[in-house]
Each structure stands twice: as structure tokens, then as C-alpha cells.
């Protein structure tokens with residue numbers, strides 16, 4: 001499968017540069033974890049790659065296909081936004097039929113967490129239940145590359161573990177870029193970590209760098225990683 005390649009991506013809001021000549025790529029079977037401080041531009045980056053937000057400049061392609069907007073990227077790039085995106089007054093079963101191609105529906109309908117919710121309306125689901133449905137609909141689209149913005153938000157620990165194992169199991173088929181403030185789970189899930197700061201992406205090779213970069217305190221690092 002062709003690689004997802006992004007370069008020369010630049011974005012400013014009100015003359016403030018948020019993303020400055022960003023380069024990132026992802027290949028099939030790869031999970032990239034994107035982390036950074038609040039406001040560093042992670043969501044903006046994912047929205048621009050997907051095509052939901054305009055960039056000042058960008059070059060996005062999957063293989064030889066250049067992606068300029070959401071329409072170009074259909075069946076190639078799928079995106080889970082930070083905020084809930086499903087319409088309310090509609091059953092989960094109908095949402096699955098609406099969002100997924102016929103051949104992709106059974107695996108979601110048969111899912112152990114989805115099955116008990118099929119006849120409920122989206123508005124009657126808890127925040128975490130909604131998130132599982134949204135994640136599965138995004139992953140099981142026809143797209144080859146999946147962008148997940150805060151998939152673990154509002155999800156209980158046991159479901160986070162389930163989502164991580166689920167994505168790992170599915171990873172051979174697609175490529176993923178995942179961002180979340182739950183850095184432990186992003187680090188656990190990802191093959192590579194990239195850190196966004198001052199508009200630039202930096203590859204992290206050693207978790208200790210996250211202290212040097214000011215992402216986490218030494219105390220937190222020692223508590224989490226030095227047992």
C-alpha cells in the first residue's frame with residue numbers, strides 16, 4: 001500500500017505561526033504517536049492532513065495521489081475529530097449502515113461493546129460508549145490511513161486497553177497517526193513518537209527527551225518510568 005506523505009505544511013492563525021514547514025509520513029502497519037503541549041497544533045495538523053482545515057501551504061499525498069481536500073482523500077484518509085461528530089437522533093445500527101460500506105459492517109455490528117448498543121440512539125449513549133462507536137466507525141471505513149484525535153478521551157482504563165489491543169491487531173492493514181494527552185497509552189500504542197513544539201515536529205527516540213523538552217516534569221517521569 002502506498003505511503004502517506006506530508007511536507008511543506010504551514011499554518012498561521014492571526015499572524016501567529018502554528019505549524020512551520022511540517023514533515024510527517026506514515027506507512028501501512030505503522031502507528032505514529034503525535035504528542036505536544038496544549039495548543040501546540042496537534043489537532044490543527046490532523047485536520048489539515050484530512051482536509052477539514054485549510055493550510056497556508058501543504059503537500060499531502062498517498063502514493064501518487066495528491067490530496068488537496070476531503071473529497072480527494074475519500075477512501076484514503078479517515079479522521080476521528082476531538083469532539084463527538086455523530087448525529088444524535090439516530091440508532092447505532094442506522095449509523096453503522098450510514099457510515100460504513102456493506103462489507104465493513106458485520107465486524108462492527110458483532111463487536112462485543114457495540115452489540116448491546118445497536119438499538120439505542122446516539123444521544124442515549126454515555127460519552128465513553130459514543131467514543132467506542134466513533135473509533136470503530138473511523139477504523140472500519142475503507143480508508144487506508146486513520147487519524148485519531150484524542151481517542152482515549154472519556155474512556156475508562158479497561159476500554160483504553162481494549163482500544164489499544166484492537167488497533168494493534170488491526171495495524172497490519174492500515175497506517176495510523178494518533179494524538180492524545182494520555183501519553184502513556186500513546187507511547188504504549190505507537191511504533192514511533194513525534195513531538196510537536198514551536199511549529200516543528202521532532203522524532204523522540206528516548207522518553208527522557210520528554211523531560212528535556214518540558215513536556216513532563218522529572219518527578220512525573222521518575223514516577224511513571226522508573227520503577
Ligand SMILES: Nc1ncnc2c1ncn2[C@@H]1O[C@H](COP(=O)(O)OP(=O)(O)OP(=O)(O)O)[C@@H](O)[C@H]1O
Pocket residue numbers: 013014018036037038039040041042043044045
Ligand atoms: N480557528 C482558529 N482560530 C484561531 N486560532 C485557532 C483556531 N484553531 C486553533 N487555534 C489556535 O491554534 C493553536 C493550536 O490549536 P490546536 O487545537 O491545534 O492545538 P492542540 O495541540 O490540538 O491543543 P490541545 O492539546 O489543547 O487540544 C492554539 O493556540 C489555538 O488557540
